[in-house]
Amino acid sequence: MASSSLQQWKCNPLLLTQPSLTHHSGRRRVGNAIVALGDPFVLELAEKLEESASSNNLKNKSLHRLRETCTEEVFRRPWPSAKDESFRFTDIKFLKQSKIQVSEPLNSPLDLQGLENGRPGAYTILLIDGLLSTSHSHTAGLPHGVFVGSLSSLPDDYVLPPLEAADGGDLFSSLNGIGSRDLGVVIVPEGCKLERPLHVVYYSQQGGDDLQSLCVSNPRLVVVLGKGAEMEIVEEFRGAANKSYWTNSVLHVSLEEKAQLCHSFVQLQNPCAVHMKWTFVQQGTLSSYKLVETSSGGRLSRHNLQIQQLGPDTVTEVSTFHLAGENQTQDLHSKIILNHPRGYSRQLHKCIVTHSSAHAVFDGNVKVNRHAQLTDAGQLSRSLLLAPRATVNVKPNLQIVADDVKCSHGAAISDLEEDQLFYFQARGVDAKTARNALVFSFGAEVMERFPDKYLRNKVENDVKSLLAAAGAIR
Template identity: 50%
Template sequence: MSRCCYPSTSFLPPHHRLRLSPPLSAFKTLTLVPRRPLKSRSLSISASLSPSPSFSDPFVLEIAEKLEDSLPLPPSPIQSLRNTSAQSLLSTAWPNRKSEPFRFTDISYLRKYPIVPTQSHTIPSSLLPLDSSLPIQITLINGVFNPSLSRIPSLPPGAFVGSIKDVPSQGPISEKISSAIASCGEFQEKDVFWDLNNVGVADMVVIYSPAGVKLADTVHMVFCYSGSGKEEEMGMSNPRVLVVAEEEAQVSIVEEHFGVDGAGCYWANPVMEILIGERGKVLHSYLQRQTKDAAHIKWTLVRQEASSTYEHVEVSIGGKLSRHNLHIQQVGPETVTELSTFNLVSESKHIQDLHSKLVLDHPRGYSRQLHKCIVCSSQGHAIFDGNIRVNRFAQNTDAGQQTRSLLLAPQALVTVKPNLQIIADDVKCAHGAAISDLDRNELFYFQARGLDLKTARNALVYYFGADVIRRIPFKTIRERAAAEVKKLLKGSTF
């Protein structure tokens, strides 16, 4: 068998086929066996080497086929990702509330409209927050690198910033980037959204800093999204970023996700992979301010080697459905991980979700995680599922986790699940969680100094989130995040 297609059924258009260049080596025969009537939209795939049948999900396959049919042939590293995830999607089901990772997260919004790949890759520069104070500017329009709206000055020898299509086809950079992509392709805790990004990725931005090189300038990545142009459709984009900081290298990155005015409903499905070598350092700031009808589901995978440092500051305040899967693995001793997140739910029935996992496998690791969220809209929902796992050989680990939430509206909901799984026996670990309205004593303190109740509440609510916003190390991004938060809070009643 020279190629494999997704199962063809009567309810899928005949021209929708997924083309895989290599064969499915794990299967000697591939047979479609109907288990239910076609109207039930369920088929079974059985194979001679499989101990039990695996079931395809028609909804997942339909999205994957549309993505694959809309894209040109990519560079070989991206094609390898497509092939791997295409095979995985043959037996991957759409998540539901019965699966543990999505037990608290309602993603039914993604099935409200037909999902189609977003085709437009041009947006007027006047609509973009291009920042002259940050010398390196990378602009992606619906997941595709736009060179005319990007700014890349001269870089240190051996460093690279730009599209994977511009990476030299031969040489050490090409080899190391291909190796990094292959290692990320082996990620075992992926889900359907990770695989859909692999299948639908049209371009990949690469930020590479060789051993001992410090990129003095911050890399500002602007991710701009628009809809499909039709109100009855949901346009989907799949941006992809790979960051490699080798031994003793240092990189600072800022990613900013937003939708243009009038974009309607769209689905942003980005993935970022960050690989940090020994004694390397990555400073990562992330601002998500999508439009109110957008869906934003993001994967961030970080792998830290010995004595490396990763600092992450996140402000997520937009979108009707927003979920961030943040997975960090310390694969060497004496690693440092610091995470700070602020989520704001300002619209009714909107969702902000952070699912984080930090795995410590080696001695003397250090981590701190602060999560804050505000729900100031009726029936708004904020979710925090934070897992820190300290394995057997991670002795002398120092890990701390704290989540604090404000509920400011009737029927507002916060679901928090902080947890530490400790297998090592010589550690210093702690976590805490608090959910409340504003402290009456703090309100009284302000009123006793001449401020009215409304002004006092507004000030306390804003500075609750400003504790995280001020940690963004870049002034213009910090100011933009603060302005957006003030705007959203001003439009809310609490």
């Protein structure tokens, strides 16, 4: 079997570098820049991922380019530490101390452990440990020209956007690109409107017995909407109970002129899981992207959201709710980039921290560049702390270079206020009922924005159960 590019690099580092490259003190020079040769832990993990994925889709040019680009990026990206600004408040040292194995396709019967098979009336696809399972997917009746399936089954006449160009991410998005055996692909052609939503379920079946042993999977989904196309997509992340696993996911969304995407994202991993996700969105002229997200599972959950408006008159709405319980970290890093006139964006982030060992992080950046005149952008973050020493780190950031805009942002962190409880009690509502209503309604402001009643009720019930288990409501 041919050796991997990482193995070849170990023998001859010049294989993956420019002709002008020179070495100095464990570093390498590319042009005028000196970059680290790579963290040994990162290189070992990347090699495992490359070996596990090397036999899949070798003939697919898009996937091959993605892997090659991500392999080179790994050498430029050391393992993040608290010294890196984007990980200053997110501790991932335990990952580096864990024994990480790569999930492999299993032939054993799937144990869904109560996982519901999608939403009633929706198209459904299921990705098990990163690979699309056709036997558990239901896409019959799709309109003519719509493709929902794996990259390996994509007809030759479909053209995807360059996958390697979509990755402006970090080490973990590069690791995903190296370890992707196949990609899920959704293509909606020009002028097509899907009347039924598409429910994408990500299920992690393999895992260890504790956080010292993790099994990593790398699901990647590409969604392309043609000119004037419309659809609703739901992403739901779950996994086997009492298993320790790491879901390292990437979603790439490309919206052409006047396309509209309604995106719901629900993260309900088990308490032993690690969840990392990158979402890249590119919006064309007059396009609309609306995201509603709830995240309440996992030992560590981090969502990196990057939205770039590539034309004028775009609409972007992002609403997120995070619930952090005992020993949990919920992290959202978002970036919305406006480069063209008359862009509209709204971002609402809310989180509840219910335990002294829980931690929430929000780093939200909205950048209004010079040519984005007449932009209307707003950002609001609100956090509710319900336990002593509960921690939240909030960093809202609004950068404005244009001079004719309407922009605002704000942030608030608090416990339940006595005057709020008094307001209820003064109207005959007892303290217990008042507290329950105030705590739940804090997150309900986001959850009620889910467009589908079935999904909304399902998420609300899950959140109520978690709040009750944490003693936040009684």
